[in-house]
Amino acid sequence: MVEAVAQATPWQVSFRAGDHEGSADTRKNGVGGSAGMRPHELLEAALATCMTISARMALADLGVTDAEVSVQVHVEREESATRFRYRLALGPALEAHRPAVMERIECSPVRSTLSKPLTFEPA
Template identity: 45%
Template sequence: MVKATRRGEPYCVTVSNGRFELLADTHKNGTGGAAGMRPHELLESALAACVCISIEMAAARAGVSVPNPIVEVNVERSDEATRFRVAVRCEAPLSDAARVIVRAAVPQSPVAQTLGRAVQVELGEVVADT
């Protein structure tokens, strides 16, 4: 579970999983935007981190070298669809086997699998914290 708590700056929140904390905010009408990543950047971050870890795990299982992958994710939103564009760059040329590992790891990463399914957002109860 992750919890977001409002901070003093406009549109700024602390996000915590109980062990680690980060700041997130957004910029709207000249207000906010200087304290942390925007919420959609956090979504991109989750996918990028998961893909990078998935590549490392798949390469280790296959005994293949994938030299220091760097994963970049960009989310494109429209009324019709949301598309996550993933780019993987490595410090050195990849072997054919490594290229196969990378191509398979991207759509098979757990976050990519989650984002590829129908998603519902449900609101639980809203209570006063006394």
């Protein structure tokens, strides 16, 4: 569970998950700042980090350790749909493993979660 708490500075929020803390911020109509990632960037970060971990796990299963791998994610918010575009970057020596790694990141836990119908309910 993550708890977010509004800060005194407009639109700044601190959040905590267990012993880990972070901050988020946004700017709207000239108010706010850039003290942390914007909320949609946190969503992109959740997917990108999960896919990167999944890619590393796939490569480890193939016997590749200390792999050069990264994933970039960009969310596009449209009227009728939300689209997540992602790009897997592998070191040149790892390109032969791209199909296996892509298969693994396409079923990563956060992607699987975001692919299901979502509901929002107060606790």
